[in-house]
Amino acid sequence: MSDQTTPTAVAKTAKITPKNAAFDFRKYRPFAFAPSLPDRTWPSKTIEKSPIWASVDLRDGNQALIDPMTIEQKMRFFKTLVEVGFKEIEIGFPSAAQVEFDFTRKLIEENHVPDDVTLQVLVQAREHLIARTFESLKGVKRAVVHVYNSTSRVQREKVYAKNKDEIKEIAITGAKLLKEYAAKYPETDWVFQYSPESFSQTETEYAVEVCDAVCDVWQPQQGQEVIFNLPATVEASMPNVFADQVEYFCRNLPQREHVIISLHTHNDRGCAVAAAELGVLAGADRIEGTLLGNGERTGNMDIMVMAMNLFSQGIDPELDFSNMSEIVQVVSECNNLPLHPRHPYVGELVFTAFSGSHQDAIKKSLDYNENNQTETDNVWDVAYLPIDPAHIGRSYQDVVRINSQSGKGGVAYILQRNYGFNLPRWMQIDFSRVVQKQAEAVARELQNDEILQTFEDTYLQQGKFELLDYNVSNKGGEVYFSGQVQMNNDTIDIDGTGNGPLSSFIDGLAQHTGKSLHIINYAEHAINPHHNSGNGIDDDTNSDNKTNANAAAYIQLNVDGEVYSGIGTCSSTVSAMLKGALSAFAQALSVAAA
Incomplete structure (x- = not known):
């Protein structure tokens, strides 16, 4: 047998000393009062x-x-x-x-x-x-x-x-x-x-x-x-x-x-x-x-x-x-003691998600529950929220808050909950990039009114681009668009044909500007009346296609090979979609000018 000590033996017999003598774990012993209870x-x-x-x-x-x-x-x-x-x-x-x-x-x-x-x-x-x-x-x-x-x-x-x-x-x-x-x-x-x-x-x-x-x-x-x-x-x-x-x-x-x-x-x-x-x-x-x-x-x-x-x-x-x-x-x-903001159940931030993936999961869970309600299924089951905050007198106001770590789901939740905009996924992705840049620029949490203002500035207030008046008619199975659009202080006549109001409007824009325009995605929904105040929604008296509630339309447009997103709101669903297309087109021209 060799007299040489193996490395394993050395490890077992070596004296263990703390790295810092002032932080000496050897002063303590394992708990000594555990009863035998096999x-x-x-x-x-x-x-x-x-x-x-x-x-x-x-x-x-x-x-x-x-x-x-x-x-x-x-x-x-x-x-x-x-x-x-x-x-x-x-x-x-x-x-x-x-x-x-x-x-x-x-x-x-x-x-x-x-x-x-x-x-x-x-x-x-x-x-x-x-x-x-x-x-x-x-x-x-x-x-x-x-x-x-x-x-x-x-x-x-x-x-x-x-x-x-x-x-x-x-x-x-x-x-x-x-x-x-x-x-x-x-x-x-x-x-x-x-x-x-x-x-x-x-x-x-x-x-x-x-x-x-x-x-x-x-x-x-x-x-x-x-x-x-x-x-x-x-x-x-x-x-x-x-x-x-x-x-x-x-x-x-x-x-x-x-x-x-x-x-x-x-x-x-x-x-x-x-x-x-x-x-x-x-x-x-x-x-x-x-x-x-x-x-x-x-x-x-x-x-x-x-x-x-x-x-x-x-x-x-x-x-x-x-x-x-x-x-x-x-x-x-x-x-006379403060409450930690992360104290379980009652802290200011315990029902708040900043993480993008958390926000997305919360939004999807709440949307699913709202769209799949039954009389027998009333059990709380929402990702990242162990209880319904309403049960302890908390509102949903702070469930999702936005900073540079937030994602598309959180931003979408804020706009849906507070202002009635139910953004489709592709629009969520587009706007979340804008919000993230803003949050990084200010290096703090964004307030809800700041998010709304950014939303309006990005999609609903496209400078001097405005749908002034229009008429849509059907002739021989085709839809004809005729109207006026303001572009950079110039009033422009737009005429086009297509299989619907939106496609005929896009055709007219393409003919006038010489650009290649194609619709990639489109979505719309009604906005509940209680969301209307102060969110950039307007009325349109030029169309007979009115709804009882304001409408929002989301357009994703391919302009000369690049993709741009736009939003339009109006009491008329047709006007909303046309404004959405103009919003996306205005973004394309703005990027080109920059």
Whole structure:
């Protein structure tokens, strides 16, 4: 055997060092608290109904603000949460600050709490704080008192310097105190909630042990309502690992059938919504979070996003976000935090496509749906749009916006949606080149009125080229055109023959100018009356061929071997096609002159 070390062996035994000592990945270790769950069942499940939602905006969200909310802001936020449909709302930490206590009293004493809404408050497992908490809730019809203590290894060892038994005893003591103080206020329907804080970084079997000890105190099997809330106080693992922790907990808690399992995920790894969704698959009944995801560090689980995810899958989220713009305004103003333009579902740009291929697909999907409507097929199915923006109070105004990256479909969509021009494909290609050059020249997004102006300048206002008057007649199977056209301040008589008004007009133009003219493509459509204002459409009183709505005609003309496109609009379809041909011809002369 050779003593020479192979390259593979060297690679396996070489010491790996970071390229930058200040960015040293060796300080970190793989997640250490994943339970062994080889027979996990959650991957094969689907979410079929909405979980119980609990908003913690007024507590967890509030504590993460640079400037915590005033009582007035909290009241405005609370009313919005009620209007959205939340039935459980954590309103604060009454024992932590006077403003929190006063807000709790204000809600109760002034009857701001609907009968179907349950208040929730947070408190540490310490007697004087628990006593103050129950005092704040005096007279409430129903309330959740949420007690917690941290159970994670790092907190046990480095923060509290206590062993597992001592930490469990804190939880047991807190549970006993809740039961004791609740008995002093028998007029209230009390729900007890316990959180092993930092559940995600706690040995899962130990979390089960602590919660089972709390069950021994509260006796949920005897009728006491109990919630166990499992927080990913710090998101430290992939969502699938968190789901394993939740399923392990649900399987192994002896009183599982008598309690509600709640989740409270944070967004340190950017996966809070995913972790909550997988946690529901793993057996959780309830979700705590905030609207738009405000919370400590990178934020809490965004209830709006998770609810809209369900909505987009045809599941009733049991929360109403149809007035999304107003909800976002309240949340942003009360939190004094801006909303990212790409925030899922609600950001300014989330339903906006700049990419040409995206715009084209959106336009074609919407056109297909409009042209193939049936009474039984009302399912939303549009490329690049996961939901109908109208369902959350958004219009189609900003679905497509135009910059230098945009393509023919986007430009066509703008003209069709706003101004009634349904450009055929060959015209889309022609005009998109014009728009792209303009966008590149100004180096920014183009506004709709700028696109319309460019459209009119290119096709509808061809300088001094104008169809003045004409007459079309049939003789011996041929169509005769006779009329006048203004070209560069000269009035020119045009006479021609053909098999229709357009071909006879083209024949007359060819005879007068000596150019070779051939029609390549032609299309026309009526324009709805509500699109007529301010879009360059005019009337023509010289023809008997009028329509009830204005018409647009698109002409692609071969002039001496080169292809040019033109558009004409008029209340007469014949006049529109003639103007379209003149528009294309005027472009040809303009290019030749340049």
